[in-house]
Each structure stands twice: as structure tokens, then as C-alpha cells.
Amino acid sequence: MLANNKKIERITARVSEDIRNRLAEAAAFSGATLNQFLVQAGVEKAESIIEKERIVNLSYKDAEVFFSAIESPPRPNSKLKKAAKKFKASGLNE
Numbered sequence: 001m002l003a004n005n006k007k008i009e010r011i012t013a014r015v016s017e018d019i020r021n022r023l024a025e026a027a028a029f030s031g032a033t034l035n036q037f038l039v040q041a042g043v044e045k046a047e048s049i050i051e052k053e054r055i056v057n058l059s060y061k062d063a064e065v066f067f068s069a070i071e072s073p074p075r076p077n078s079k080l081k082k083a084a085k086k087f088k089a090s091g092l093n094e
Contacts, residue, residue: 015023020034027037058066076084087093 023037024034027034030037032040
């Protein structure tokens with residue numbers, strides 16, 4: 001099935017009658033079909049999880065330390081120089 005030139009996929013789930021009834025009741029309260037409700041609830045939960053994984057929350061103090069390190073990074077020490085040299089020699093940077 002195509003909509004807006006995109007393939008529509010079907011998702012199915014087996015649930016108990018009690019869970020189905022609760023979902024159907026919530027869908028009715030929100031004025032949506034059960035299918036619409038499930039899709040919207042799933043999308044909202046997915047967006048919440050994705051946002052949580054992509055956003056880093058820092059305290060004010062942590063943010064100050066972070067931006068200070070970006071603005072005035074420490075000089076490379078011998079271990080970092082050695083690791084950079086080894087990385088360049090590996091050819092993985094090309």
C-alpha cells in the first residue's frame with residue numbers, strides 16, 4: 001500500500017483482552033480509533049526515547065567546565081601525541 005509515495009508497513013501485536021479494552025477506552029476518550037491511538041502513542045514514546053538519547057543534560061557547573069575545555073583546551077601530553085602518531089600510521093584516518 002502506498003501513501004505519499006511511501007510504503008505503509010503493518011505492525012501487529014498480541015495483547016490480552018484486558019489490555020485491548022484499556023487501550024480502546026483511552027482511544028475513545030481521545031477521539032481516535034484504536035489504530036490511530038496506538039500509532040500516536042508509539043510515535044510519542046519513540047520520540048521521547050530518541051530525544052533522551054541524543055540530548056546531553058549538564059549542570060551549570062558541568063557546562064562551564066565543558067565550554068572552558070573547548071575554549072581553552074589543554075596542551076596534548078605525550079600519551080596523546082603517541083596515540084595520534086599511531087593513528088596516523090594506521091591509515092584509518094584516510
